[in-house]
Amino acid sequence: MQRTDEERQGAVDxxxxxxxxxxxxxxxxxxxxxxxxxxRPIGASKVSIGLASGIAMAVFMVAFCxxxxxxxxxxxxxxxxxxxxx
Amino acid sequence: xxVTTLAVFLVFLLITFVITGWAARRTGTRNEFYAAGESITGxxxxxxxxxxxxxxxxxxxxxxxxxxxxxxxFVYNVGGVVGWPILLFLxxxxxxxxxxxxxxxxxxxxxxxxxxxxxxxxxNLVVLTFYMVSQMVGAGVLMNLLLGLSFTWSALLVGTLMTxxxxxxxxxxxxxxxIIKAALLIAAALTLAAFALGTFDFSVGALLDAAVAKHPTxxxxxxPSTLISGPGAAISLGLTLLFGPAGLPHILMRFFxxxxxxxxxxxxxxxxxxxxxxxxxxxxxxxxxxAVLYDNPAYMELDxxxxxxxxxxxxxxxHALGGDVFLGFVAAIAFATILAVVSGLTLAAAATAxxxxxxxxxxxxxxxxxxxxxxxxxxxxxxxxxxxGLSIVFQHENINVLAATAFSIAASATFPVLILALFxxxxxxxxxIAGGVAGLVAAAGAIVxxxxxxxxxxxxxxxxxxxxxxxxxxxxxxxxxxxxxxLLAPSPVSEAAAAK
Numbered sequence: 001m002q003r004t005d006e007e008r009q010g011a012v013d014x015x016x017x018x019x020x021x022x023x024x025x026x027x028x029x030x031x032x033x034x035x036x037x038x039x040r041p042i043g044a045s046k047v048s049i050g051l052a053s054g055i056a057m058a059v060f061m062v063a064f065c066x067x068x069x070x071x072x073x074x075x076x077x078x079x080x081x082x083x084x085x086x
Numbered sequence: 087x088x089v090t091t092l093a094v095f096l097v098f099l100l101i102t103f104v105i106t107g108w109a110a111r112r113t114g115t116r117n118e119f120y121a122a123g124e125s126i127t128g129x130x131x132x133x134x135x136x137x138x139x140x141x142x143x144x145x146x147x148x149x150x151x152x153x154x155x156x157x158x159x160f161v162y163n164v165g166g167v168v169g170w171p172i173l174l175f176l177x178x179x180x181x182x183x184x185x186x187x188x189x190x191x192x193x194x195x196x197x198x199x200x201x202x203x204x205x206x207x208x209x210n211l212v213v214l215t216f217y218m219v220s221q222m223v224g225a226g227v228l229m230n231l232l233l234g235l236s237f238t239w240s241a242l243l244v245g246t247l248m249t250x251x252x253x254x255x256x257x258x259x260x261x262x263x264x265i266i267k268a269a270l271l272i273a274a275a276l277t278l279a280a281f282a283l284g285t286f287d288f289s290v291g292a293l294l295d296a297a298v299a300k301h302p303t304x305x306x307x308x309x310p311s312t313l314i315s316g317p318g319a320a321i322s323l324g325l326t327l328l329f330g331p332a333g334l335p336h337i338l339m340r341f342f343x344x345x346x347x348x349x350x351x352x353x354x355x356x357x358x359x360x361x362x363x364x365x366x367x368x369x370x371x372x373x374x375x376x377a378v379l380y381d382n383p384a385y386m387e388l389d390x391x392x393x394x395x396x397x398x399x400x401x402x403x404x405h406a407l408g409g410d411v412f413l414g415f416v417a418a419i420a421f422a423t424i425l426a427v428v429s430g431l432t433l434a435a436a437a438t439a440x441x442x443x444x445x446x447x448x449x450x451x452x453x454x455x456x457x458x459x460x461x462x463x464x465x466x467x468x469x470x471x472x473x474x475g476l477s478i479v480f481q482h483e484n485i486n487v488l489a490a491t492a493f494s495i496a497a498s499a500t501f502p503v504l505i506l507a508l509f510x511x512x513x514x515x516x517x518x519i520a521g522g523v524a525g526l527v528a529a530a531g532a533i534v535x536x537x538x539x540x541x542x543x544x545x546x547x548x549x550x551x552x553x554x555x556x557x558x559x560x561x562x563x564x565x566x567x568x569x570x571x572x573l574l575a576p577s578p579v580s581e582a583a584a585a586k
Contacts, residue, residue: 010509013175020175022506023322024168031161031310032320038157039309045293048308050157055366058167062362065171069355072179 090414099421105262116455119256121186123398128349132356134261134556137268142423150396152372156307159372167325170358180301182350188443189338198515205519207442209499210335214435218403220488222477225424232417245474248429250465253299262430267426274419281407282374296377322558330493333500336434359510375399417470437466487538498525498560514572525560
């Protein structure tokens with residue numbers, strides 16, 4: 001039972017890492033194939049699509065880390081709490 | 087000689103010496119020397135992680151990239167942020183659970199201990215040496231520019247200080263030096279960004295308008311330049327920035343300094359937030375250098391390049407906005423940054439030599455704790471001496487090439503073996519070593535045959551390997567060789583190890 005839990009968690013972790021990689025490589029490949037899209041400014045400002053989407057990506061990654069950490073740490077706390085009261 | 091630089095630097099030295107003295111009294115055992123007695127909290131370790139990630143290359147090199155090539159500076163910087171979720175999801179929990187002092191401990195849980203330790207220790211020492219030399223050369227250039235110190239004296243000064251921190255204070259001193267430096271670096275970046283914005287009435291829009299108006303390429307400064315051309319170069323750079331840090335021994339070692347898995351996750355989370363915040367600050371600082379310096383003859387050569395080279399961009403910006411005092415402050419922090427990073431490298435090298443090679447391979451675990459610590463302190467001393475020597479020999483090499491070599495080998499030799507050992511059951515010892523060696527050799531070979539050595543050093547017209555970073559070739563090769571050897575020649579040793 002313990003073993004399958006661990007394996008399932010490993011699979012989830014790999015999937016999340018692959019998601020991160022996909023997002024990042026979409027960004028990098030846009031630079032490679034369509035740099036002119038990233039150079040385009042948004043509206044009347046000078047902020048380009050490449051800069052805005054890059055900052056959005058960075059913010060998302062930090063939030064993703066926070067979500068993951070909170071969720072896993074909470075689960076663990078609940079599990080150890082259950083174990084103590086069993 | 088800048089008086090502020092000297093004053094800020096001396097205060098930093100004083101604080102670090104007090105910390106080292108305090109740490110030395112708490113560093114009696116092996117566990118305290120290598121892993122700070124697992125006494126570092128998640129938040130503290132997050133700062134230390136961020137400190138390791140934000141080397142002087144970030145503040146000086148990234149700002150320089152913004153100055154010359156606009157958005158490329160951001161692209162190089164943001165890869166480091168994206169590396170953190172990867173470290174958190176794949177490595178944080180597993181390393182904390184399986185390892186004690188070095189990442190080789192984690193590998194030898196599943197694989198035949200002696201050969202895998204010899205391989206991993208070798209790969210780690212290669213990575214650490216290249217990274218060390220790149221940092222020492224950077225320190226030498228900086229000291230020469232700021233204090234007029236000759237390269238040899240600067241290398242000796244840096245080498246001596248880091249040896250003192252590591253030999254006497256071990257991981258506790260190394261971690262606290264890193265934490266203080268990270269806090270100082272963030273404070274400096276915040277101040278620099280606030281000053282830069284203040285010049286433009288605290289309007290990011292006005293700052294960017296000025297950057298576009300003054301940069302020779304105009305609007306193009308907001309888009310990617312030709313630095314990253316084509317899918318091969320983009321993927322190779324991306325793989326290196328993403329997975330290089332996940333194979334750096336001095337970074338992974340920090341997961342062993344926290345008491346449990348929860349704190350390990352928390353530390354990666356804090357580090358991600360700090361590195362992410364720093365990346366956003368660098369947008370303001372980077373474009374700030376463009377907006378402030380380009381039309382200022384005090385900082386520009388007549389041919390339109392920056393005085394002292396593009397690495398000076400953030401320092402010139404500090405001088406333009408806050409005069410000698412602020413320049414001195416930022417310069418001292420840049421130097422403290424290098425000092426903190428090389429201390430971490432030295433400790434990782436000492437742990438590798440004493441714990442992985444001496445204790446396990448040579449003595450087979452029969453050494454006493456005292457003997458191992460003694461070897462470890464001598465190893466730190468030896469590694470520092472080698473670092474000083476090599477940096478004097480290679481002082482005219484390009485810092486980026488040296489650092490790129492370290493990152494590429496980490497991503498191609500260490501990272502694949504670590505990931506397979508954690509996530510792929512059929513991996514055999516032979517497969518792990520064959521894959522790792524293939525990645526290491528391919529990475530080193532492709533760098534020599536690539537544009538930064540084959541063309542820039544040997545003077546050939548065309549590179550044999552087209553990209554600056556070899557990772558697009560060497561990292562997949564490491565995985566393929568490890569898969570193939572593991573599946574074609576299953577070894578009885580690893581089955582025994584798996585059963586255990």
